Amino acid sequence: MAATDTATRTPVPTTGPSGGATRRKGRLLGRNPLGLLFSAPYLVFVLLVFAYPLVYAFYIAFHDFFFAAPGAQVDRPFVGLDNFASALSDPAVIRSFGNVGVFLLINVPLTVVLSMVLATALNRVVHFRTFLRVSFYVPYVTASVAIVGVWLFLFGGSGLVNEILGPLAPDPSWLISETWAMPTIAIFVTWKQLGFYILLYLAALQAVPKELYESASTDGAGAIRSFFSVTVPGVRPATVLVLLISTVTGANLFTEPYLLTGGGGPNGASASPVLIMYQKGLQQGQPDVASAIGIVLVALVLIIALLQNRFAGERD
Amino acid sequence: MPRRSTIRVRDTLAETKTSRGQAVLRGVVLAIGAIVFLFPFYYMVIGSLQAEPDPTVAGAFPNPSNLTFDNYVAIDSRINLLTGLVNSGIFTAGVLIGTLVFGMLAGYALAQLQWRGRGFTFALALLVQIVPFQLLMIPLYVLIARDYGLSDNYLGMILPFFINSTAVIIFRQYFLQLPKELFEAARIDGASELVLLWRIAIPLVRPALITVVLLTFIGPWNEFLWPFLVTKDAALQPLAVSLANYISTVAASTANPFGATLAGAVVLAAPAVVLFIVFQRYFISTNIGSGVKG
Numbered sequence: 001m002a003a004t005d006t007a008t009r010t011p012v013p014t015t016g017p018s019g020g021a022t023r024r025k026g027r028l029l030g031r032n033p034l035g036l037l038f039s040a041p042y043l044v045f046v047l048l049v050f051a052y053p054l055v056y057a058f059y060i061a062f063h064d065f066f067f068a069a070p071g072a073q074v075d076r077p078f079v080g081l082d083n084f085a086s087a088l089s090d091p092a093v094i095r096s097f098g099n100v101g102v103f104l105l106i107n108v109p110l111t112v113v114l115s116m117v118l119a120t121a122l123n124r125v126v127h128f129r130t131f132l133r134v135s136f137y138v139p140y141v142t143a144s145v146a147i148v149g150v151w152l153f154l155f156g157g158s159g160l161v162n163e164i165l166g167p168l169a170p171d172p173s174w175l176i177s178e179t180w181a182m183p184t185i186a187i188f189v190t191w192k193q194l195g196f197y198i199l200l201y202l203a204a205l206q207a208v209p210k211e212l213y214e215s216a217s218t219d220g221a222g223a224i225r226s227f228f229s230v231t232v233p234g235v236r237p238a239t240v241l242v243l244l245i246s247t248v249t250g251a252n253l254f255t256e257p258y259l260l261t262g263g264g265g266p267n268g269a270s271a272s273p274v275l276i277m278y279q280k281g282l283q284q285g286q287p288d289v290a291s292a293i294g295i296v297l298v299a300l301v302l303i304i305a306l307l308q309n310r311f312a313g314e315r316d
Numbered sequence: 317m318p319r320r321s322t323i324r325v326r327d328t329l330a331e332t333k334t335s336r337g338q339a340v341l342r343g344v345v346l347a348i349g350a351i352v353f354l355f356p357f358y359y360m361v362i363g364s365l366q367a368e369p370d371p372t373v374a375g376a377f378p379n380p381s382n383l384t385f386d387n388y389v390a391i392d393s394r395i396n397l398l399t400g401l402v403n404s405g406i407f408t409a410g411v412l413i414g415t416l417v418f419g420m421l422a423g424y425a426l427a428q429l430q431w432r433g434r435g436f437t438f439a440l441a442l443l444v445q446i447v448p449f450q451l452l453m454i455p456l457y458v459l460i461a462r463d464y465g466l467s468d469n470y471l472g473m474i475l476p477f478f479i480n481s482t483a484v485i486i487f488r489q490y491f492l493q494l495p496k497e498l499f500e501a502a503r504i505d506g507a508s509e510l511v512l513l514w515r516i517a518i519p520l521v522r523p524a525l526i527t528v529v530l531l532t533f534i535g536p537w538n539e540f541l542w543p544f545l546v547t548k549d550a551a552l553q554p555l556a557v558s559l560a561n562y563i564s565t566v567a568a569s570t571a572n573p574f575g576a577t578l579a580g581a582v583v584l585a586a587p588a589v590v591l592f593i594v595f596q597r598y599f600i601s602t603n604i605g606s607g608v609k610g
Contacts, residue, residue: 028432034509035431042422043437045414045479050444053455060455067462118349121342128346134596135350138357141592141599143538145556146581149563150356153363153574159371160359191352199600223338244446252449255540259563274450274541281454282545291454298451 065288083292096273106186111246119201140195148259181270204238243308251301273297364578387575400555410474411536415483423487444481468549483528490524526598
């Protein structure tokens with residue numbers, strides 16, 4: 001950090017806005033038009049990879065869109081809501097929305113409760129702090145594809161989990177049972193992502209005034225009581241964020257049903273909307289219907305997010 | 317000035333006098349948590365070394381008579397680990413370069429320069445993070461794989477991830493903490509903005525650089541869906557994609573599919589896990605929290 005030291009020791013003359021007075025011609029673009037140049041690559045990137053595809057998604061969903069050879073002139077007529085109608089009249093699509101609903105009902109509350117409790121415990125711990133932090137974050141930094149391999153082994157018909165449960169093991173086993181496939185995936189994702197949410201809660205806990213805990217303890221509140229009356233309300237902004245991010249991420253579910261349950265099995269019991277989008281759009285060549293599913297899904301997520309914000313957000 | 321102590325979370329709340337019972341309860345909760353989080357990784361390594369898959373409880377402990385490296389050879393003969401690692405490396409390096417060069421330029425401009433459109437650009441960087449991928453998946457595929465003809469191409473893989481918006485915001489956050497006077501003075505001395513960025517700003521935000529590298533690395537290295545969509549040629553697939561293809565199709569035809577799968581999993585997981593453990597102290601709440609919350 002030698003650079004820091006020299007830089008901080010150098011006496012720095014304070015100059016006012018007069019520094020840029022000579023550069024009048026740049027005023028139209030602000031005092032440092034170079035900023036625009038520096039940001040130009042990022043702006044082009046956002047335009048190319050986010051803004052344009054976003055508009056294009058709606059175009060595809062409202063037209064009879066199909067894959068054609070590059071450069072070929074094809075007619076893709078406007079079809080109104082036809083693609084939405086054919087998406088929503090497909091039982092597999094409806095089922096996948098139900099599946100992701102089950103997923104979110106398990107994953108989101110579990111994520112909020114576990115990450116809040118573990119972050120609170122971690123925040124107060126004195127020994128093994130680094131070890132604990134690292135072990136909580138490690139699943140988050142590891143590829144889903146790698147961890148799926150272990151879970152297949154652990155939760156297989158004769159895997160370690162069933163071995164331990166003995167007669168209590170579900171039959172058919174976890175990943176091939178219509179009842180258990182989706183909950184198992186929800187638990188997997190909760191476990192995998194929890195570290196990230198613990199990180200968010202740890203940051204939020206630093207902002208809870210220590211005095212609140214002290215006065216709660218003076219009023220005779222125990223650990224449990226002060227958790228509910230100081231910690232939980234104190235980290236509410238983080239909770240809103242965790243709810244939002246876990247819902248949005250959950251709605252994106254693809255890798256886990258694709259690999260853990262062999263493509264959303266059994267009988268589509270764990271198929272997610274994104275998996276259906278992949279099958280319909282890319283495998284069956286109906287990108288227009290797939291795009292319509294995507295738009296419906298995002299609209300639903302938006303509604304859920306607004307409801308969450310309404311019930312968990314600030315109440316002043 | 318990025319005094320480490322203020323940037324880093326002061327994780328330790330000064331320990332208030334807590335009862336012994338509480339501390340024990342906390343210890344138990346955390347210990348159970350750590351076991352639940354770490355056990356699958358331990359099991360991944362153990363399983364990858366078993367000659368015969370042993371799913372019994374005894375199989376969770378190393379058994380010298382059942383240890384072998386054959387699984388690594390088996391998986392390598394099916395999916396060519398080296399090719400997969402190189403492809404993952406190219407994909408990740410492309411994203412790292414884009415993010416470090418253009419993301420840093422944007423972060424610097426957002427923090428230290430006054431220009432028209434700055435507020436708009438910052439809002440855009442926040443907004444981009446909540447655009448769900450499922451909405452972009454089909455149009456991006458149509459554009460990149462079909463219209464631009466970039467399927468089975470590193471560029472096509474890298475493009476959607478080229479500049480990480482979270483990184484832009486983290487860079488901005490760090491550059492904001494540098495005093496403006498420092499730059500004004502150098503500007504009067506006639507230094508150009510690029511020189512300022514290179515000689516003054518970057519050396520002062522080295523911790524941010526490491527955080528961004530870590531955070532940006534795990535994205536493409538672990539990414540499955542997008543490279544899976546745009547690479548059909550096995551010689552170009554990142555390891556996550558080739559291992560997934562192995563799991564979903566060929567695993568059944570191998571003598572010890574679990575051993576081979578887990579061996580592949582170890583190879584895929586190791587670089588990210590090792591990088592994370594080495595630099596874990598830069599992977600901390602304030603940095604990343606600010607990136608997510610803005």
